[in-house]
Amino acid sequence: MFKRVLIANRGEIAVRIIRACRELGIETVAVYSTADSESMHTEIADIKICIGPPQVTKSYLNISNIISAAKITKSDAIHPGYGFLAENSLFAKECEKNEIIFIGPGYELMDIAGNKSMAIEVMKKNKIPVIPGYDKGLDDPGFAVRTARKIGYPVIIKASFGGGGKGMRIAADDKDIKTLLPLAKSEAKNAFGNDHVYLEKYILHPRHIEFQIIADNHGNVFSPGLRECSIQRRHQKVIEEAPPVNISRKTVELMEATVLKAAKVLNYQNLGTFEFLLDSKENFYFIEINTRLQVEHPVTEMTTGIDLVKEQIKISSGNDISDIRKNYFSVKTNPDRQRASGHAIEFRINAEDPENDFMPSPGKIDYIHLPGGPGVRFDTFIQCGSTILPYYDSLIGKLIIWGRDRNESLNRALGALKEFKIEGIKTTIPFHLKILGNKNFNEGNFSTSFISDENIL
Numbered sequence: 001m002f003k004r005v006l007i008a009n010r011g012e013i014a015v016r017i018i019r020a021c022r023e024l025g026i027e028t029v030a031v032y033s034t035a036d037s038e039s040m041h042t043e044i045a046d047i048k049i050c051i052g053p054p055q056v057t058k059s060y061l062n063i064s065n066i067i068s069a070a071k072i073t074k075s076d077a078i079h080p081g082y083g084f085l086a087e088n089s090l091f092a093k094e095c096e097k098n099e100i101i102f103i104g105p106g107y108e109l110m111d112i113a114g115n116k117s118m119a120i121e122v123m124k125k126n127k128i129p130v131i132p133g134y135d136k137g138l139d140d141p142g143f144a145v146r147t148a149r150k151i152g153y154p155v156i157i158k159a160s161f162g163g164g165g166k167g168m169r170i171a172a173d174d175k176d177i178k179t180l181l182p183l184a185k186s187e188a189k190n191a192f193g194n195d196h197v198y199l200e201k202y203i204l205h206p207r208h209i210e211f212q213i214i215a216d217n218h219g220n221v222f223s224p225g226l227r228e229c230s231i232q233r234r235h236q237k238v239i240e241e242a243p244p245v246n247i248s249r250k251t252v253e254l255m256e257a258t259v260l261k262a263a264k265v266l267n268y269q270n271l272g273t274f275e276f277l278l279d280s281k282e283n284f285y286f287i288e289i290n291t292r293l294q295v296e297h298p299v300t301e302m303t304t305g306i307d308l309v310k311e312q313i314k315i316s317s318g319n320d321i322s323d324i325r326k327n328y329f330s331v332k333t334n335p336d337r338q339r340a341s342g343h344a345i346e347f348r349i350n351a352e353d354p355e356n357d358f359m360p361s362p363g364k365i366d367y368i369h370l371p372g373g374p375g376v377r378f379d380t381f382i383q384c385g386s387t388i389l390p391y392y393d394s395l396i397g398k399l400i401i402w403g404r405d406r407n408e409s410l411n412r413a414l415g416a417l418k419e420f421k422i423e424g425i426k427t428t429i430p431f432h433l434k435i436l437g438n439k440n441f442n443e444g445n446f447s448t449s450f451i452s453d454e455n456i457l
Contacts, residue, residue: 001317002026002076002101007041008066008091009081012381012397013293014041017079020309029073031066033059035389040381047073054391060084063091070100077101077316083393086292087114103316105270105291112266113289116160117198123286126265128258131277131285133200135160144181145174147199154202157181159188165235166191170202200287205447206277208232209244209284211259212300214311215268216320223256224304224328227296229275230448231435233358238428238451239435240296241345242303245406245444251282262286271312277448295348295398298379302344302402304328343406345413349380350394353426354457362390366424371416375402375409388425396427410442431456 005021006029007014018028018041030045035054042048049069052059059065061084070078078095080086080103092107105113113119117135124130132151137160138144148155148171157180159167167188169180181197189195208229215221228244229237259274266289273290297308306324315321352358365386370378380397382388388396401416403409414436420429434456435441441450450456 002313004029004046004073004075004077005103005313006031006066006070006073006075006078007045007081008060008078008085009083010036010039010041010060010381010392012379012395013081013083013295015044015381016379017081017309018045020307020313021079023307024310024313026313029069029075031060031069033391035391040383040386049073054389056084056391063088063094066091067094067098067100070095071098075100077103077313079103079313080292082292082295087290089114101316103270103312105268105272109266109268110291113272113291114161115196116158116288117196119289120286122266123262126262128262129283129285131200131203131287133198135198137196138181138185138199141178141181144199145177148174148177151199151201154204155199156202157184157197157199159184159192159194160196160198161194162188162192165232167195167197168235203277203279203285205449205453206230206279207244207446208237208275208448209247209255209278210273210275210294211256212294212297212308213259213263213268213272213274214306214308214315214321214324215263215270215272216315217269217318218320220321220325221260221263221268222321222325222328223259224306225300226252226255227299229296230446231441231450232448233451237296237348239345239347239432240299241343241406242299243343247278248282251278251284255284258284258286262289270315271308295395296346298377298398298400299344299346302375302377302400303342342402342404343409344400344402345406345409346401347399347413347417347432348395348428349397349399349420349432350428351388351396351425352394352428354428354431355426358428360390360394361426362388363425364388365422367421368423369419369421371399371419373412373416375412376400376416377402382422406444410436 004027021028028045030042030048031051051065085091089107089110092102095102134147157169169184171177185195211226228241231239276284278284351361377400401413
């Protein structure tokens with residue numbers, strides 16, 4: 001096991017990783033920008049080291065500074081969290097060159113999975129269903145228009161080297177392509193350092209379903225379950241659940257078999273997430289692989305009892321997953337059925353003003369009251385007196401609720417959100433309460449266009 005791990009991240013995920021390391025008896029190193037010098041992750045780590053000014057390009061995206069910090073602190077490994085450098089294969093390669101373990105898949109796999117166009121090609125070759133599209137890259141608007149016509153409108157322009165809704169635009173006609181293509185490329189360049197984009201057929205009213213996988217370095221791989229990620233705003237996930245509702249067991253089993261096949265084809269190692277769109281007839285289409293820990297990982301943890309962050313670390317240190325797999329599957333009754341229990345739902349709490357087009361709401365937190373009770377968890381880095389900075393993502397925490405079934409988890413969520421108080425900044429808590437008051441949401445009747453369809457603003 002590692003002696004010391006550097007966390008190349010900030011905010012709630014840095015805190016989450018530090019706590020996992022602590023349980024494993026591993027010392028932690030927190031890196032921080034000058035603006036983050038008093039952030040919670042720097043307070044609870046064993047060692048802290050400044051890596052630059054507030055701008056992410058000069059701090060949390062500065063590979064040389066982070067590698068230097070790891071060498072100065074004699075860290076055995078680096079955990080990238082999510083966002084920033086988590087899916088940057090160059091960073092993973094630099095870690096290897098400097099004899100530092102990168103906690104995640106190797107850079108060769110990241111080069112394939114991180115390039116969505118390349119990942120789609122691999123899926124096609126292995127007869128895994130993908131959305132019709134063109135994945136060779138688009139530079140000329142005229143060619144893009146002709147390509148979109150062949151695919152059939154509407155189409156979606158997507159960044160090849162990123163996610164989270166960045167570099168993504170929906171085009172309904174030729175005019176949209178000409179207008180939106182340069183915008184998507186520019187946004188992709190600014191967010192991911194690469195302006196490569198591709199086209200896909202836009203499926204109307206799909207659901208967004210993803211499978212978590214765990215794979216070690218010894219050829220073992222399994223999936224501890226799937227998640228519902230359809231509640232989105234501007235292609236950004238807002239609420240996630242495990243397990244999804246209103247999907248047939250036959251479809252779940254077929255999707256799971258597809259995921260495991262794909263993971264073995266890729267010789268996947270460490271944690272990963274395979275994402276799909278599911279149409280109204282339960283046809284499913286591969287869209288991407290995330291070679292990192294997902295923001296929504298807690299809903300899987302709450303329904304399975306598996307600490308995914310600790311498993312990441314243990315796999316990277318050389319452990320196999322035979323014990324966790326054995327404990328997870330019910331060997332007495334049916335060895336092929338999973339032991340997931342109950343229902344979990346996660347609400348992303350952002351420092352944004354829902355009444356003002358979700359504008360970021362940085363500032364000082366004057367008062368905070370956190371909800372509690374059975375099945376209530378809040379992953380965060382904030383406390384009374386914390387300052388939410390304007391330089392970084394607006395996510396300030398994740399409220400995760402577990403119940404014996406979906407109805408109980410929704411009832412608990414309603415109580416928890418009503419109890420939750422934050423003063424000094426605006427948050428998305430009122431927005432989540434509106435969603436919980438929606439009949440279709442409560443009945444599990446939704447798609448990725450739910451928020452706009454139901455006019456929940």
